[in-house]
Amino acid sequence: MEYRYPYPHPALTVDCAVFGLDEGRLKVLLVERGEEPYKGAWALPGGFVRLDESLEAAALRELEEETGVRELYLEQLGAFGEPGRDPRERVVTVAYFAIVNLFDHPARGGSDASAAAWFEADAPPRLAFDHADILAAALDRLRGKLRREPLAFEFLPRAFTLTQLQRFYETVLGAPLDKRNFRKKVLSYGILEELDEFEAGAAHRAARLHRFDRDAWERLRASEGSYSV
Amino acid sequence: MEYRYPYPHPALTVDCAVFGLDEGRLKVLLVERGEEPYKGAWALPGGFVRLDESLEAAALRELEEETGVRELYLEQLGAFGEPGRDPRERVVTVAYFAIVNLFDHPARGGSDASAAAWFEADAPPRLAFDHADILAAALDRLRGKLRREPLAFEFLPRAFTLTQLQRFYETVLGAPLDKRNFRKKVLSYGILEELDEFEAGAAHRAARLHRFDRDAWERLRASEGSYSV
DNA sequence: CCAAAAGTGTTAGAGATACACCCATGG
């Protein structure tokens, strides 16, 4: 491919809003920029797209390079391309929205040389470029999807208690839920498998552990079933 | 702005899936390509983004240039950027999803020199590039949003009968609706204004006309109210 | 035995669904 269309070619990046649950709080993963512009500022992890890789592949590559994160839920959020969002030249970014499971893949502050850290998703530091807008859009999307799709299980350990699940929804959606109604509803979908294992080391009655049954969810969604918290 | 980041710069386009209601059918607006690649094939209207205009402005400009369409509902669908989606060079496109009101702005087959035409949204001709994928994604989005947001009024004339509204939903969602329940529900939101005008020239009892009250909808949505068909 | 969280059912109300007939108009 040598041909180039006779039109301006902007730079193209991907940026990822990566969410995780840490100490019961919703966190977002940020990196400290090592280069101008915005050197030293916190930003969403991301970088330039190579010509031979898909947008999603670029997002995964950048995430692994900058933060060591490998297995995650990833979905495109949209393109952000206001002229002037980068002071140097026109840069259009394709934003992704991601979830890492910090139980399976414990947080590491960063990898390689770059500094990466987890921040409260609702109270991030001042961000480079228009990343505050992107983060806000990602949070909106996250909250919207959580209500209607079983994304919560991307955040939780493979085996979890119903109380853990409830706390998660309460934290992220910011509203208390009724314990009995919550359990009734969430069990009614038949997408949770009751394990014969119990919470360990609690100073009170041990709670039964459950596992998300992805096949059951696929069957449910295939039969037009819905999920809603 | 002279600086260019030392990374590859792909070409950037916008493409629009423009929907409209014509003769009671959901249609999509396509243009015939006058240039290679895919010369002569049908494609979503779109084109290259200028360096000094926003993505949305580019979408609006291309729509007006290619099809004469000016007033419309426009929302970003997402970026499509598989390597190889354009045979000549790497081209990333930002897809938009749009609705034109063909009652207010009657269909014109095209403007200027380019040939534009409306096709059945569910049975489009073979499309250039990956435009079939984009159209499919846009249709999914349209059907999803129609159920939960009052987008139907973007398609209908300013003053419409409840039967027209019901037919629209039935056509687009592909399922019959109960007349009494439909009316009860749609009126219950309080976002329709009953006019003192009636359908003209029908060979039967004339139906009362209604108008979408956007302010009432804004108030409803501000108070956490929902809309669902 | 005390503190802490787990676990469990019932009732009332709201919203969704199913369903059939008379009315007004134009031709």
Next chain:
DNA sequence: CCATGGGTGTATCTCTAACACTTTTGG
């Protein structure tokens, strides 16, 4: 007067929301 679509109400059912006490365990 007839054909065509306009317009209306009720009964049932399902889903949601409110609500409090007993059980288990570890310390």
